Amino acid sequence: MHRFLPGLMLLLLLTATSPVLARAPGVTFAPGAHLRFGHLTIDDGLSQNAGLALLQDRQGYLWFGTQDGLNRYDGYRFTTFKYDPADPASLSYNSVIALAEDAQGALWVGTWGGGLNRLDPQRGAFTRYQPDPANPDGLANPIVTAILPDGQGQLWLGTLGGLEHFDPATGVARHFRSDPNDSHSLSSDAISALLPTADGKIWVGTGAFNTPGAGLNLFDPVTGQAERLAATGQCLAGPNISDLLTDAQGHLWIAYGGFGVSGGGMDRFDPATRTCDHYDSASAFQDQITDNNITDLMLDRDGALWIASWSGGIWHMDADRPGAFTAIRHHPADPDSLTSDGVANLLQDRSGVLWIGMINAGIDKLNLANLQFRTYKHDPDNPDSIASNHVSTFAEAGDGTLWLGTWESGLSRFDPATGVFQNYRNDPANPQSISSDMVMALHADRDGTLWAGTFGSGLNRRDPASDQFIRYQHDPSDPASLLEDQVLAIMRDSSGRLWVSSFGGLSRLDPGARGFVNYPLEFPAVALKQIGDTLWVGTWGGGVARLALSDPASLSPQDAVFAKLRHDPTDPTSLSSNDVWSIHATADGLVWLGTQAGLNRYDPQRGAFRVYGEKDGLRNATILGILEDSAGWLWLTTNNGLAKFNPQSERFRIYDKNDGLQGNEFNSNGYLRSASGEIYVGGASGFSVFDPLALSQNDLPPQVVISSFAIFNLPQPFDAQSDQ
Template structure:
């Protein structure tokens, strides 16, 4: 046991109680820095505009922030419409949407955020109606929309916008009713419409009606006067309360009485302000507190009722402390998030809601903390004490009532200490003995009175010893039997009478033995069933016979078993009050086994899980399940079958949690351990972000180039595009800045998209081959907690028809047609029969090409889990290639790829017949009609239709189940599809044999079904690739295609890129020779 002398403990506790409470009322600051795209680390001002964008003024540039990235505006000497200065000191906005900028050196700047142009109003020494000084330190808009400019040396200016002129208010030593000083730091307005102006020498109240000033200054003879006359910042709360920040402290000033209450820094008082030079203020009305920013002393939160101050300062050890102690501005956005601008530290954001998750970690400077950050096990004993097993710090006893940690660690010189510091399992038996399982050290029993341990280790000479020294789990069942799971030694049962262990091991010759010797969990249900989760299957113990009923992964041919697993690595288990078993696997996600109905349901990343590795399952008081994974925590609602995921940005110790490191205390508090500490939370206190995010459409692009729109987006509600711009992309954003990366979107182009497209976190929509017409694009957004803006944003898109589809062209075409017809009638008699035949053939080929292209889908398939892209290169003489995508129910899509034998109109007509048949059959098919059955029926129909001799149709049909990433392929006469498995870097042909349709009366169609993983590709080809000829007359061959595909797929993450690179490789081989047959590639990619 690790022991600390009592004298050291007392000294330590005294030391910690004397430390100023820098982190009282702990806040988690999220920095936004130059590394995130901010133009400069020194920030002076912030503003949220009418649409919801955040504007940040820095020492080098104006930044527009949408939660994802920055658009930066700077002075450009070659652009007269750019900002007049990059040094931004102040920001405000008028009701017409214009941003007004106080610049340091270029005067007042009006910036149009929609057209991104600006206009500067500067000082002109020869014009008394110009701005009095170009150093515009503060810009303020009053309730009437009047713009006031406070300068650094030129006093106060009232801007007359209609004329573009200014009225100046300057200090006059001979006039006591004039401004007290010409350097102005801050401006605010009181409820009566008076302006309050902070200057370098006094606080001024300005009456706009009489245009006179009343001055309040520090008076050493009056202790209740302002603490200093240099007024750096001020905020009006009411007619009787103004907060005034000065060069020497904070003041709560009553303008009616002239009395100021002072708040100063006291070196010996940790509850006083952290510094006296006050540079930023924000009274928070909801909480009644005042936020106070200082120069080089950080941020303070003052409670005026008690006078207590909480300090927030930079801690180099804590990445979520304030980034810099020089605070320049404080701002609260509409969602209630605070923004703190600093000099040299960028911007910090934080929220006042309690942190969702509290993290406990090892602090090398604090012995009264966890002994290590890697947490493997957590247990609550009958006295409410928590016991925590760490990766290299031994066993921790945590008395939460007194916040005291006691460490038990291995001491090689003391055989009575813990025998290993890697603690994997903890359990208290009914007699109060505490059992500790270690990795590479076996089993330990703690004598809590003496603080000593009894060791149980494997001994080859003692058959009744522990089977393995790597203990993973410990459990005492309802009969008082102690069970120990090991990694490599199977299951052990301890016999108290003989102090020996009975072993249950895997025997390959015995199907009723334990399925694997790696035991992850031991779980007893309410009915007394004892379940053993292993690395290779789930086991139910028959206590009478000592045998096991084993449940394994479901095979292609279902076994007669009530529970079907899709992964055999069992990590976690929980029995709900209704008797349903929930099973967590390492790779197969979450399983629900309803034993009453003998039904198994699976939930994976396709259904919303952040990871398919489930390490622990715990219930909360509301019936939800909390799942620890390798990608954060997930809250699962079994009734709604919905997941809500949390990651390191929510305050988790990391995204990786450890198997078995989960605990629900008797008070309902949940604990999960991972690789960087322990998370504690109460599910009832997980506060939701209720802010409904504004949605804006930010741009429309073609070939990644912005299309000019007037009025500009997002002001425009309608745009018109020429017919050749019928492929475009739209970008949009939901302006919620609280974990913006978790904002989600759905969109729809009405008139084109049948259903809403679930885009997940993607913020753009691509469209291709949109026919002329009128469309309405709509987009909705949800915030990080799934609160939707159902109204969203919309844009009407008009695509003009080509000139040959306009009424006047039809009229002209009629006249020309009559003339041409007359000419044809006159000249047809002069054509020879050969000329006539060539003309007929040319028309046939043109018609066939039109038919062929009309059969293709209007756009590629982009789903949140898969991409499917088609690419066709037509031959000089039209071939019979065809592909299509058909949307089915339940997030399923059908893919069709065909190749009609022959060329010209006959093949085009056969393609048309196939398309109509496939769409009709797939759209109306009943569940018992398989792809194979349909293709066999279609073959019989083609054979019965007496096709032209030699005509036939090669066809491949595939159904993609995007929810479960399952692909079924049926093929007859088509080249084998290729399956690239990213995890193994292998390209595999999916061998499916069969003759083309229409040749034989009866055929048997084959199919293949595969489960796909993120990063996998499936490539479907027509024979034009393998039979492509080069100038030397050599063909490309199957082997060459496979080699090219393997090279292309490796490291690629785009279906479109794979299709294009394959075509490029084929063209490179041909070396300029035109294709004799169509080349068609359809590429399926599973997104990560």
């Protein structure tokens, strides 16, 4: 679409600056999920904050036209081009409103008042093409609103003085103007958008500042005549066309809006049948489209439609569900949200990143690959959001909803289908509320009962029928009470016994029993896992303690014997650390232990450990959680990123907040694999959920361009196209 709205340094360009993920087919927006936008403004080197025109060239550079100069962005820094009255090879005018690249790689720049410019990117020099009253065969208008290279070395130009077919080699332009006495001429000289058709014609959108007679035209370059399309009801009725595009089904989408106008929503027009659907805030879509001033349209690589508006933010419409819009808005309390609801332009680069030119707030970017990680955060303006960003633990209910514990805001029940959270807080006046807002451990029984362990206020059992909590707390006068109130982990074994770990050891609650059986331990018990007939206990400082559940003596604390696995500084095949945060067993009989000093693979047959640390590819060796997906990959939460580990190749791949995760740091109990196979991971900035089998990788090598050359930090001239 071509439209208008009134040292040696090697740089890896924007084709490679996106994270390692390539977007999986189809962008989906989970209800209530958090989006993380990047922001570029004058503080980052942008010459001015109005993103009026966007383009990516064949080398991967991004170009941003603003009201005060043209900017080239390489993913790290900006190079700005401006008008210099002393330099005839500078930009002719600083207000840049249209950009295009031709087949030869030249960049064409349309300005508001300075005509047309051709930039040779290698030399940084402009050739100016401006109206000359003495040359009627040249450009006729200094405001170039749209640029469409014809593939033959010439350009179709939209101006506020009509349509021009311009030959840069000769400087000659053929002029096509509106003639009120000729119904085959353009309906208006105020050209705002140009779009080629498959049969060689051009859709010409006209209109600016409510120009009388403006509308949609189908122009035939062979005859030089235009068909003016008449309004049919609300369709094709707007006088201010801001953009045009064609979708995969051949429909023409028409946007109405711009500076100083009220806008008219948008149309979906079928050129074959001449039928049309209209979308605006007064139509059946009034609950979704809140701003009729549509400034730009864009189709992404999946065929989904993105819609920019003057004051309503952005909407996304799935190609398979016409009329089903997802609104994306600015949230003042969220610095990761869209910078502003005033959006001028949209562009998807070759790596899949969405770039957003704001009307007065700079450039935003959204990596669509990151949407594979659905992240949820607390929204103070939304009572249906999670109560806190400090997510400490998860449990899945039988109906597919998720229970989440937080460090300071109690318990939340999450419905993934709606994105709605139901929050439970401690009420000091209600003994049937949860006993504390610091929830450290959760376990969900098949009958719907939820067990919630708190830090300092004991264990809670939620009755699903009454939605009330029964508390179990330590009573020094009752040896059958909970061993300690600092609950760290909860597990039910294959015999139905509930195990609760704490700083002081273990508590066991047998089916039907009213009291606990307690096992004091020397070290805090932070992780529980049944492997075969053995209870594995990860401790903080004491390694691993194992209890044989099939041995009747184990059920008596006085007779129970815990077999120990501990770190031996003299034995490199021993456990790497006595701080064991997580335990996982794989089908091949191996046991994986997450410790403070790396991932440990334990072979029970050999009694030996193999340790994986930072030298093996981990970014951080504190392994807090271990999950296995259905393909056999291990997913490890750490203190610096989420690690994906292939046990066969013994290789790691690290994901972090730049990939869309809640943050780089995770919490020790904050991990879960759901019944559907999705993985949930929580930290101090919310939680993220993803399908591990749906994550796609971008293994294309990055494009490398030499953009500058320096000797002893002194820039040197060079020709990037030279072979020397």
